[in-house]
Amino acid sequence: MSLSTTRTYSTPRSLIRNFTEITKMRLSVSVVFSSIAGYLLAVETVDFYTLFLLCVGGYCMVGASNVYNQIIERDLDALMDRTKDRPIPGGRMGVTSAFVLASILTLAGIALLYIINPKTALFGAISIFMYVSLYTPLKTKTPLAVFVGAFPGAIPFMLGWVAATNDFGIEPGTLFMIQFFWQFPHFWAIGWFLFEDYKKGGFFMLPNGKRDNGTAIQIILYCIWTVLASLVPAVGVTGSLYLSPFAAVLIAGIGVWLIYYAARLYKLKTDKAARQLMLVSVSYITLLQLIYVLDKFLR
Structure with a gap:
C-alpha cells in the first residue's frame, strides 16, 4: 500500500522534472523575459491576452528547440558531466517521447x-530552424557555431516588439543587435570554464579553440560592442525606441562593470574569472532590459 502510494505521487513529480529539464526551464523563462521586455518597449497600453500568447508561445518555441537539441546530442551529452543526467542520456525519457513532445511544442x-x-510566428519558426538545423550540428564542427547561434539567440528581444507592432524596423533591429553582440562574451565565458567538459563531447565553443589571450581579447571587444550597441537608442536614431540621458548613464555604468570582468578574465585566465563573467553578463542583459522598460514608462 505504501509503495503504491509512493509511486502514485512520484510519477507526476518525475514528469514535471523531466519536462522542466528537457525544455531547460530556467533558460526558457529568461528568453521569455526578453520577449516581454521587447513587447513592453513597443506598446503604450498592455494587451494582456497578447502578452499571454507571447509568453506561452515563446516558451513552447524555446522549449521545442531545447528538446530537439537534446535528442540530437543525446550520445554526446552522455559523455559530459554537466549533461549526463539529462532526461534522455539519464534514461528517464525515450527519444520517441522527446520527439513527440518537441513536435507538440x-x-x-x-x-x-x-x-x-x-510575422511573430515566422521569426519564431526561423529561431527554431537556425538553432536546431544549423547551430546544433555546427557545435562539433567549428567555433563559428557561436556566431550562427547568436542569430536565434538574439531573436527573442526583438520578437516582443514584432508581436506588439506586427512590423520589423529600426527599433526591433536595434534590440536584435544588442542581444546579438551580447551572445559572444556570454557563451565564450561558458565555453571557457566548461572547456574540459565540452572537450569530452567534442564541442568547439571558443573562437580559436583555446583559453588564451586571443580568446580573452575577443571577449573584451564583444563586450565593448555590446555596450556601444546598448547606448545607440540614446542618440535618437532608432525611431520610437529611445533612451533618456539618465538611463544611458545607468547602461554605461553596468557596461563598465561588464567590460571590467572581461578584462579581469584576460588578466587572470581562470575558470573562476570566466564563471564570474558569465554571471555578470546575465545580470547585464537582465538589468539592461529592466532599465529600458522602466525608462520608457517612468519618463
Whole structure:
C-alpha cells in the first residue's frame, strides 16, 4: 500500500522534472523575459491576452528547440558531466517521447504566435530552424557555431516588439543587435570554464579553440560592442525606441562593470574569472532590459 502510494505521487513529480529539464526551464523563462521586455518597449497600453500568447508561445518555441537539441546530442551529452543526467542520456525519457513532445511544442508555439500576428510566428519558426538545423550540428564542427547561434539567440528581444507592432524596423533591429553582440562574451565565458567538459563531447565553443589571450581579447571587444550597441537608442536614431540621458548613464555604468570582468578574465585566465563573467553578463542583459522598460514608462 505504501509503495503504491509512493509511486502514485512520484510519477507526476518525475514528469514535471523531466519536462522542466528537457525544455531547460530556467533558460526558457529568461528568453521569455526578453520577449516581454521587447513587447513592453513597443506598446503604450498592455494587451494582456497578447502578452499571454507571447509568453506561452515563446516558451513552447524555446522549449521545442531545447528538446530537439537534446535528442540530437543525446550520445554526446552522455559523455559530459554537466549533461549526463539529462532526461534522455539519464534514461528517464525515450527519444520517441522527446520527439513527440518537441513536435507538440513546435506546433503549439507557432500556432500561438500566429494568433498574435504572422510575422511573430515566422521569426519564431526561423529561431527554431537556425538553432536546431544549423547551430546544433555546427557545435562539433567549428567555433563559428557561436556566431550562427547568436542569430536565434538574439531573436527573442526583438520578437516582443514584432508581436506588439506586427512590423520589423529600426527599433526591433536595434534590440536584435544588442542581444546579438551580447551572445559572444556570454557563451565564450561558458565555453571557457566548461572547456574540459565540452572537450569530452567534442564541442568547439571558443573562437580559436583555446583559453588564451586571443580568446580573452575577443571577449573584451564583444563586450565593448555590446555596450556601444546598448547606448545607440540614446542618440535618437532608432525611431520610437529611445533612451533618456539618465538611463544611458545607468547602461554605461553596468557596461563598465561588464567590460571590467572581461578584462579581469584576460588578466587572470581562470575558470573562476570566466564563471564570474558569465554571471555578470546575465545580470547585464537582465538589468539592461529592466532599465529600458522602466525608462520608457517612468519618463
